[in-house]
Amino acid sequence: MDLEQIAAALSCDTLCAAGGDGVDIDVVVASDGMSEILAFHCPHALMLTGLTNIQSVRTAIVADVSAIVYVRGKHPPGEVLDLALEKGIPVLNTALGMFDCCGILYGAGLRGGM
Amino acid sequence: MAEELLGCCYRVHGRDYDTGGEKSTEIKSILTSLDLDPAIVRRAVVVAFEAEMNVVMYADEGALTLTITDEDITLEMEDTGPGIPDIALAMQEGWSTATDEMRERGFGFGMGLPNIRRNSDEFEIASEVGRGTVVLSRIRLDGDG
Numbered sequence: 731m732d733l734e735q736i737a738a739a740l741s742c743d744t745l746c747a748a749g750g751d752g753v754d755i756d757v758v759v760a761s762d763g764m765s766e767i768l769a770f771h772c773p774h775a776l777m778l779t780g781l782t783n784i785q786s787v788r789t790a791i792v793a794d795v796s797a798i799v800y801v802r803g804k805h806p807p808g809e810v811l812d813l814a815l816e817k818g819i820p821v822l823n824t825a826l827g828m829f830d831c832c833g834i835l836y837g838a839g840l841r842g843g844m
Numbered sequence: 845m846a847e848e849l850l851g852c853c854y855r856v857h858g859r860d861y862d863t864g865g866e867k868s869t870e871i872k873s874i875l876t877s878l879d880l881d882p883a884i885v886r887r888a889v890v891v892a893f894e895a896e897m898n899v900v901m902y903a904d905e906g907a908l909t910l911t912i913t914d915e916d917i918t919l920e921m922e923d924t925g926p927g928i929p930d931i932a933l934a935m936q937e938g939w940s941t942a943t944d945e946m947r948e949r950g951f952g953f954g955m956g957l958p959n960i961r962r963n964s965d966e967f968e969i970a971s972e973v974g975r976g977t978v979v980l981s982r983i984r985l986d987g988d989g
Contacts, residue, residue, distance in 0.1 A: 763947075764897075764965040765955030770960070771883070785897070789950070791872060791894045794886055817869075819964035841875050 731753055731840055733797050733820060737778065738835050742822035746811045750820030753796050757843040760832050764789040768831035772843030776832050783809060787813045787821075797818065801828045846913035848876070856899040856906035858925065861949060862899035868893035871910055879913070884985060886916045887963040891981045894956040895921040901946050902926065903976065916965070916985055922978045930973040935961065935969075 733753040737744065743752070759767050760778035764785055767777060773794035779786055782804045790798055798814065800806060800823040814821045824831060832842075852874070854867040871892045875885040892908065903925030911918040928934045931967035933965035935957050942952020957979075959968045 762950060762951040763953040763955070764895065765953055766913065768894065768959055769955055771886065773882070779950075783949060784862065785865050787948055788893070790868055791869050792865070792886075792889045794882070814928055 731835075731838060733776075733822075735838075736797075736799070736835065737822055739829055739838055740822075740826055741825040742824045744820070744822050745800075745805070746814045746819075746821035748815050748820045750797060754797050754840045755796060757838050758785060758832070758835055759793070759795070760828055762828075767793050768793075770843055775843045776835075776840070778828060780804050780828060782810060782811065784810050786810065787817070787819065790814075790819055791817050797822070799824060800833065801826060801831050805813065810818060846915040847956075848911060848913050850878075850910075850912040852910045854908045854910075856896050856908055856921075856923075857885040857903070858899060858904045858906070858923075859892045860900060865893055865895055868896050874910070875912075875917070880985065881888055881889065882985060884917070884987060887987075890963050890981050891960050893908055893921050895979055895981075897951050898927070898956050898979075899923045901942065901951060902962070911925060916988065917983045918976065918980065920978065920980045921982075924976040927975055928969075928977055948989070966974050 747805045755776045757775045774796045777795040797820040892895045903923035906923035909920045932955040937958040940954035940955040946952035964981040968980040971977040
C-alpha cells in the first residue's frame with residue numbers, strides 16, 4: 731500500500747511531503763510510547779502516534795520508519811516538521827483516533843510490526 | 845587484537861528533552877557513513893537512543909562513548925545521578941519509576957533497559973545509589989542483526 735493510498739484511507743493532511751511519493755508501506759507500528767516503537771525490528775514501517783514532540787521524529791529516525799501519521803488531529807511544532815524534512819521522513823496527520831486508524835489500515839491489508 | 849577504527853564521546857544533559865536523542869541521530873549518521881550492515885547500525889542506534897533518553901530522564905549528566913573496531917561497536921554510557929537500587933527489577937520489561945511527565949513525553953514505560961539488552965551481544969550494567977550508573981553494550985559486526 732503506498733503512502734498516497736494510506737493518506738486517502740485515513741483522510742490525512744500532508745504536513746511534510748519529504749519525498750513521500752512512491753513510499754510503499756506493508757507494516758505499521760502504533761504507539762505513544764517511543765520505546766514500544768523501538769522494541770521490534772520492523773524497518774520501513776508506517777508509524778502511527780499521538781506524540782508530537784521532537785523525540786517522535788528522532789524515534790522514527792532511529793527505527794528507520796518510512797513515514798509518520800499523527801493521530802487525533804495532532805499537529806507537531808515547526809521544529810519537528812523541520813527535522814522530518816531534513817531527514818526525508820514524510821509526515822501526515824488525521825483527525826481519526828489511533829484505534830480507528832489501526833482498524834482501517836488492518837482492513838486494508840496492512841499488518842502490525844509489534 | 846581488534847583494531848580501533850573510530851572513537852567518540854558525547855555529553856548528555858539530564859532533563860534536557862529538547863536535545864534528547866540528538867546524539868544518537870549523530871551516531872546513526874556516523875555508522876551509516878561506514879557502510880555497515882543496516883541491521884547492525886539499527887541495533888547500535890537503538891542502544892544509544894535508549895541510553896541517552898535514560899540519562900535525560902533520570903540522571904544529572906552522562907558521557908556516551910562510542911568505539912568502533914573491525915570486530916564490534918561498543919557503546920558505554922556512564923552517568924552521574926541517583927543510581928538504580930535494584931538492577932534486576934529495573935531490567936524487567938514494564939517496570940518503571942517514570943513520572944507522568946516522562947510518560948507524556950513518550951518514555952518511561954519500562955522498555956529502555958530491556959531494549960538495550962535485547963539489541964546487545966554483550967551487556968553489562970553497574971550502579972551505585974547516589975552516584976550513578978554505567979551501562980555497556982557491545983554489538984558484533986558479524987552478528988545476524
